[in-house]
Amino acid sequence: MIIKDIDNLELPEYIIIGGGPAGITLAIQLEKKNRKVLLIEAGGREFNEKIQSHYKGDVYGDKYFDLEYTRLRYLGGSSNHWGGNCAPLDRYDIEKWPLNFNEIDSFKKETKNILEIKNNFVKNESSIFNSFELSSIENGYVNFGEKYYDQLKKSQNIFLLMETSVLNLESNENGKEVTSINLKIKNKSKKIILNLNKVIVACGGLENSRLLLWSKEISKNSFLKNLPIGKYWMEHPSGEIGHCIGKKDVVEKVFKKKNYFLVPSENFIKNEKINNVRFSVQFWEANGKKSLKHILKDLVCLAPNYGKKIIESFSNQVVHCVSAIKFSVEQKPKIENDITLSKTKFDKYKIPQIKLNWNIGDDVFFTLKKSLEKLGQEFIENDIGRIGIDKYVYDQSFKKANDIFANHHHMGGTIMSNLDNVGVVDQNLRVKNTSNLYVLGSSVFPTGGHFNPTFTIVQLSLRLAKHLTT
Amino acid sequence: MKKNRRKFTKILISLLLVSCFPIIKLKAKYQNLVKKNYKDKIWILSSKD
Numbered sequence: 001m002i003i004k005d006i007d008n009l010e011l012p013e014y015i016i017i018g019g020g021p022a023g024i025t026l027a028i029q030l031e032k033k034n035r036k037v038l039l040i041e042a043g044g045r046e047f048n049e050k051i052q053s054h055y056k057g058d059v060y061g062d063k064y065f066d067l068e069y070t071r072l073r074y075l076g077g078s079s080n081h082w083g084g085n086c087a088p089l090d091r092y093d094i095e096k097w098p099l100n101f102n103e104i105d106s107f108k109k110e111t112k113n114i115l116e117i118k119n120n121f122v123k124n125e126s127s128i129f130n131s132f133e134l135s136s137i138e139n140g141y142v143n144f145g146e147k148y149y150d151q152l153k154k155s156q157n158i159f160l161l162m163e164t165s166v167l168n169l170e171s172n173e174n175g176k177e178v179t180s181i182n183l184k185i186k187n188k189s190k191k192i193i194l195n196l197n198k199v200i201v202a203c204g205g206l207e208n209s210r211l212l213l214w215s216k217e218i219s220k221n222s223f224l225k226n227l228p229i230g231k232y233w234m235e236h237p238s239g240e241i242g243h244c245i246g247k248k249d250v251v252e253k254v255f256k257k258k259n260y261f262l263v264p265s266e267n268f269i270k271n272e273k274i275n276n277v278r279f280s281v282q283f284w285e286a287n288g289k290k291s292l293k294h295i296l297k298d299l300v301c302l303a304p305n306y307g308k309k310i311i312e313s314f315s316n317q318v319v320h321c322v323s324a325i326k327f328s329v330e331q332k333p334k335i336e337n338d339i340t341l342s343k344t345k346f347d348k349y350k351i352p353q354i355k356l357n358w359n360i361g362d363d364v365f366f367t368l369k370k371s372l373e374k375l376g377q378e379f380i381e382n383d384i385g386r387i388g389i390d391k392y393v394y395d396q397s398f399k400k401a402n403d404i405f406a407n408h409h410h411m412g413g414t415i416m417s418n419l420d421n422v423g424v425v426d427q428n429l430r431v432k433n434t435s436n437l438y439v440l441g442s443s444v445f446p447t448g449g450h451f452n453p454t455f456t457i458v459q460l461s462l463r464l465a466k467h468l469t470t
Numbered sequence: 471m472k473k474n475r476r477k478f479t480k481i482l483i484s485l486l487l488v489s490c491f492p493i494i495k496l497k498a499k500y501q502n503l504v505k506k507n508y509k510d511k512i513w514i515l516s517s518k519d
Contacts, residue, residue: 242511243511298511299513302513302515302519303513303515303519304519305518305519306515306516306518306519372514373514376513376514377514379514380514380515380516386514386515386519387514388511388512388513388514389511389512389513389514390510390511390512391510391511391512393512394512
């Protein structure tokens with residue numbers, strides 16, 4: 001049910017901060033087990049410029065999106081503007097997490113239902129290449145705010161409190177238990193929720209860190225101290241990386257459908273010590289012949305024999321095509337990519353804005369170079385065509401370009417790890433050294449793979465619901 | 471004697487060249503070249519291209 005205040009509310013067992021895909025999924029699952037939940041959402045049902053302005057922040061390092069608009073502060077969170085692309089992370093990615101792959105994979109079917117995905121995912125299917133396999137992304141476009149609003153409204157166990165900002169969390173004297181939440185409900189004075197049972201922070205890949213950092217900073221005791229909050233922040237560097245000229249029928253066959261991608265095999269990743277990555281091609285069908293000739297002008301000086309061969313094939317019909325190669329690549333978690341709090345800029349409630357330090361890093365360019373050169377060699381060996389790689393992969397001149405090589409995928413900051421001084425949460429997403437505080441969302445990912453994170457966020461939400469109720 | 475020596479050297483060099491040629495040719499055949507510093511692309515090419 002929708003509530004406007006907390007004055008007369010008998011406090012539920014679970015308090016979830018954040019009404020995005022993670023928070024809503026968890027609330028719905030807890031309700032199924034007849035548990036009572038208070039779901040606090042900072043925004044309303046629609047976009048509001050004033051509320052959104054709380055997300056202002058500064059970026060240092062490589063070019064990145066405006067932090068105010070790279071996520072959304074209203075019911076449904078960033079599912080209000082996502083493209084719906086999703087896929088489960090590879091087994092290889094999860095193996096680096098402090099949990100078993102099956103613990104995540106067992107929620108795949110349920111996640112597909114939530115995201116309304118009907119097709120099966122293609123995972124590491126063999127291709128004509130030795131070192132590359134095929135994987136697919138499916139469209140699971142679900143706007144969580146719209147899909148679940150009626151259910152949240154009718155529910156007798158979920159109490160949805162919108163337009164309410166959580167200002168900070170406070171703990172007991174030894175810092176091990178969250179005892180109160182300070183919040184500001186629209187048009188009301190600041191309030192405190194006391195006598196908490198379990199608190200789950202699910203505000204997104206940037207705000208999770210911000211809320212914990214601020215709570216830590218103003219805490220008078222050891223609450224959240226010595227935890228690397230905000231560290232190991234990651235993205236999925238992505239963009240266009242070159243072109244391929246190839247036999248049209250073969251290239252089309254390799255990338256059977258638009259949602260198919262070439263991914264390096266696990267052996268290749270391990271042998272070459274590269275990150276996980278995926279490549280797709282974008283066909284230039286509308287003016288294919290013209291584009292092909294344009295690219296050939298460059299290529300013919302370097303490779304006259306090959307150029308001649310293709311030009312000769314023009315006489316009857318276009319048997320070759322030119323395609324732009326696109327990529328999305330894993331970024332290694334690095335301590336220097338982090339979220340900190342501004343000392344000079346604050347939002348309306350005097351909470352410091354975010355300072356995001358983000359650089360793409362050499363590991364990404366090493367991965368792109370190694371894997372594309374290998375793909376180029378396999379194009380030759382299989383007599384498919386040739387690959388031209390953009391120079392920026394070699395000289396990193398992208399740093400001077402206006403393009404942003406990122407994907408609005410905010411991961412890390414409160415990562416999951418069993419190692420001391422690395423993780424903020426344990427394998428059950430409980431904040432270390434606390435008894436009743438959990439973090440949920442992509443901020444807990446210890447590695448990000450190359451697939452869009454929402455599918456894994458929903459899987460983790462289902463897993464946490466199971467953990468909290470058993 | 472000198473002429474014979476020169477002849478012998480020439481034959482030796484040509485023999486060496488002939489014997490090495492298939493190896494060089496074979497190597498070139500399978501060695502893909504990364505052609506750098508041309509316009510905005512670095513093309514992965516075969517030596518035959």
